[in-house]
Amino acid sequence: MRRYVMIGSGVASIAASEAIRRVDPTGEILMIGDEVHGYYSRPGLAYYLTGELAEQHLFPFGDPDYRKLNIHRMQARVTRIYPEQHSLRLENGATLLYDRLLIAVGAEAQMVNLPGMKLDGVVKLDNLDDARCIIRQARRGRTAVVVGGGITALEIVEGLISRRVKTHYFLRGDRYWSNVLDETESRIVEQRLVEDCVKLHFHTELEEILGSNGHVVGVRTKDGRKIPCDMVAIAIGIRPRKELAEASGIQVERGILVSETMQSSAPDVFSAGDIAQVYDPVSGKSVLDSLWGPAREQGTAAGMNMAGITSVYRKIIPFNVTRLATLTTTIIGTVGRGEDEDVVGIVRGDSESWRQLPDAIAAQADFDVNRLRVLVGKDTLLGAIVMGDQTLSRPLQRLITEQADITPIRQQLVQPRAPLVDVLADFWSQWQVGHALRTRE
Amino acid sequence: MDLKALFKHESTRRKALVQGYVVPEPARCVQCGICSYNCPINIDVRSHAWQGIPVKDSHCLTCGECVARCPRGVLRFESVHLFQPQINKQTGD
Numbered sequence: 001m002r003r004y005v006m007i008g009s010g011v012a013s014i015a016a017s018e019a020i021r022r023v024d025p026t027g028e029i030l031m032i033g034d035e036v037h038g039y040y041s042r043p044g045l046a047y048y049l050t051g052e053l054a055e056q057h058l059f060p061f062g063d064p065d066y067r068k069l070n071i072h073r074m075q076a077r078v079t080r081i082y083p084e085q086h087s088l089r090l091e092n093g094a095t096l097l098y099d100r101l102l103i104a105v106g107a108e109a110q111m112v113n114l115p116g117m118k119l120d121g122v123v124k125l126d127n128l129d130d131a132r133c134i135i136r137q138a139r140r141g142r143t144a145v146v147v148g149g150g151i152t153a154l155e156i157v158e159g160l161i162s163r164r165v166k167t168h169y170f171l172r173g174d175r176y177w178s179n180v181l182d183e184t185e186s187r188i189v190e191q192r193l194v195e196d197c198v199k200l201h202f203h204t205e206l207e208e209i210l211g212s213n214g215h216v217v218g219v220r221t222k223d224g225r226k227i228p229c230d231m232v233a234i235a236i237g238i239r240p241r242k243e244l245a246e247a248s249g250i251q252v253e254r255g256i257l258v259s260e261t262m263q264s265s266a267p268d269v270f271s272a273g274d275i276a277q278v279y280d281p282v283s284g285k286s287v288l289d290s291l292w293g294p295a296r297e298q299g300t301a302a303g304m305n306m307a308g309i310t311s312v313y314r315k316i317i318p319f320n321v322t323r324l325a326t327l328t329t330t331i332i333g334t335v336g337r338g339e340d341e342d343v344v345g346i347v348r349g350d351s352e353s354w355r356q357l358p359d360a361i362a363a364q365a366d367f368d369v370n371r372l373r374v375l376v377g378k379d380t381l382l383g384a385i386v387m388g389d390q391t392l393s394r395p396l397q398r399l400i401t402e403q404a405d406i407t408p409i410r411q412q413l414v415q416p417r418a419p420l421v422d423v424l425a426d427f428w429s430q431w432q433v434g435h436a437l438r439t440r441e
Numbered sequence: 442m443d444l445k446a447l448f449k450h451e452s453t454r455r456k457a458l459v460q461g462y463v464v465p466e467p468a469r470c471v472q473c474g475i476c477s478y479n480c481p482i483n484i485d486v487r488s489h490a491w492q493g494i495p496v497k498d499s500h501c502l503t504c505g506e507c508v509a510r511c512p513r514g515v516l517r518f519e520s521v522h523l524f525q526p527q528i529n530k531q532t533g534d
Contacts, residue, residue: 011472044473047512057474060487292471321469321513328512390514394466 002027004306005088005096007078007244008104009033010042011292012273012299014061016102019303019311021069027307029070030096034077037128043292043349045131046323049159058128081248083266100268100306103245103256104299107238107274107290110344112147116209121216121231125156126238137231140164145219145227147206148235149177149342151322151349154189156233158326161196168227169193170204172341179343179355180336182362185385188369192325206232237344238290240275253277254345255288260312262302270306272298280315280353287352288345289318317401318351321393327369330393333383333400334360335375354383363413365420372421376414379407392421395428404431461518462497463508465490469515476507476516490515 004020006013009031017029040058047053066073077091087097109124111117123134134156138144143166146157153169154176160167175186190200201221209232210218218228240255251257251265255277262270262278273295277286289295294316304311319332336355346352360375360382370388374381374396380403384396399406406413412423467490476486482500486507489496496507508516 041472041474043471044475047473047475053473053475053478057478060472060474060491293468316468323512328514330514393514 002099002307003097004029004100004102005098006031006102006104007033007088008102008106008273008275009035009038009073010104010106010273010295011039012104012106012276012295012302013102014039015296015299016104016270016272016303016306017069017071019300020307023304023307023309028072030072030074030098032074032076032078032090032096034075035127036075038073038075040128042127045125045128046155046159048131049125049134049155050162055128055132078244081244081250081266081269083248083250083269086268098268101270102299102302102306103250103264103269103271103275104273104295104302105241105244105275107240107348109152109234110237110239111234112206112236114206114209116211116216116232119209119211119216120214121211122209123156123231123233125152125233125235134159134231134233135163138163138165142166142231143227143229144168144231144233145170145206145229146233146235147342148233148237148347149340150180150235150237150347151320151324152238152347153233153235153342154193154324156235157193157198158323160231160233161198165231166197166199168199168201168229170201170206170221172203172205174202177340177342178336179338179340180331180350181385182336182364182373184364184366185371185373185387188327188371188387189325192327192369196325235347236342237347238274239345240277240288242275245271245275253286257286260314261305261310262298262313263305268306270302272302278313278315283353287315289351289353290346290348291318291320291351294318294351315353318353319397319401320349320351321390322349324387327387328390329388330384330386330390330397332385332397333375333381335373335383335385361414363418363420365418372424374413374420374424376406376410379405379410381406392424392428395424399424399428399431402435461503461520462495462501463489463503463516464495464519465493465515466517467491467493467515469513471513473512475510475512479506479510481506486516495519 044058080089109126144160145168147170205222207222208220242252245256246252255275256271258271258276264271274290280287301311301313317333321330360377364373373385375383381400386393409427470490474487484498
């Protein structure tokens with residue numbers, strides 16, 4: 001009987017366990033995780049913060065689900081893997097043997113090294129305990145300072161304003177998420193934040209967190225301003241938790257380097273999820289994603305391979321549907337490039353692939369708060385951002401993912417003031433019919 | 442809303458009720474649970490989304506609460522074509 005060990009209890013490990021069970025109904029599956037709460041929806045924390053969701057609903061799996069898959073769970077921390085011996089050591093000194101190992105330990109928040117970081121009131125949003133901590137402190141009438149960029153920073157901002165906390169948002173540069181959004185999109189988000197009474201501070205960097213009796217009482221900025229506050233939230237990005245793999249001699253770069261079958265440089269050791277650095281055939285580079293969908297897909301592929309069925313993971317064009325200042329936003333494919341001063345590496349709900357934009361023409365349309373931007377390549381669409389009205393979200397996802405030939409509408413799309421929505425909607429209707437016929441053949 | 446519009450609205454709603462069911466798109470779902478949380482009769486819509494299967498629970502009211510509340514556009518109504526003639530794969534007729 002084969003013993004499969006999963007390090008990590010997130011979606012990649014769950015997907016891998018399900019895949020293994022489809023092939024091997026009798027092998028032993030052991031899931032070791034240091035997360036006290038086990039498997040829950042990390043993206044759901046945003047809705048937990050705003051009060052749209054009760055805590056108990058964050059957990060997709062109950063005990064019967066684990067029993068059904070015959071998964072044994074253990075809350076522990078793995079300190080070392082010995083690939084040659086097919087064994088690993090736990091923090092309490094115990095040694096475990098494995099036949100196949102999955103490292104899916106995810107990523108954690110990057111923290112900054114500033115005076116006052118240890119004060120009570122300094123928060124991040126990495127896990128359920130962090131969300132609880134924010135909720136406990138976010139009381140009406142309090143004041144918070146949020147530092148960082150990308151989706152997580154806004155999740156915290158939205159959570160705070162929904163709890164009537166007066167919120168200051170510090171941005172180092174002159175606009176929000178500058179390497180994924182274009183200027184108009186950044187301004188739409190910023191405008192909505194201002195309407196929600198968020199005080200934006202551009203070109204502002206944190207110098208020191210001020211405290212009294214162990215609690216946050218304010219911050220001092222690099223340009224010498226003092227802002228009194230009760231909380232400071234840091235969301236400057238995440239970094240894959242690669243120390244364990246590194247210490248165990250497994251090849252790592254920004255994450256664990258894996259092949260198309262999700263195998264690491266060590267025999268019988270696989271990796272998936274936020275920690276895995278996966279080859280992207282579109283860019284020819286190995287990239288990190290911090291997205292739920294790819295983590296699940298990678299976990300499934302890893303599980304199949306662990307159980308002995310060769311399964312190649314084809315990196316899908318990354319997309320995410322998120323809320324930016326309460327505006328539903330779909331991000332698909334490559335849409336930006338360059339650096340964002342507010343973010344170190346990537347953030348949660350993010351993909352490195354989004355900011356690898358080759359030469360493309362941007363076609364765009366704005367209607368009040370709704371906005372559509374598509375990146376038009378030679379004969380395909382390379383990426384899109386849909387803000388507000390989501391009618392074209394799913395069609396664009398399909399057209400970009402399936403690399404639909406847009407030659408018939410390319411000229412129309414790149415015309416100034418093109419009726420983008422109508423052109424794309426018509427093309428989508430025709431493409432669907434054609435696609436259905438091609439599939440039938 | 443005038444009386445005619447009211448009847449039209451009601452007939453559209455009833456049509457959805459008898460002819461539609463909720464279909465998930467798993468690739469968009471992050472298992473946040475808002476759908477299940479808002480289901481008035483506690484159907485585990487999230488589990489359907491994980492497995493990629495339509496909500497064909499006979500108790501489903503097709504009230505649309507889960508479809509409307511999902512923050513990521515995972516769920517949509519799809520019609521059940523009970524009496525649609527089968528297309529002949531050879532001839533395409």
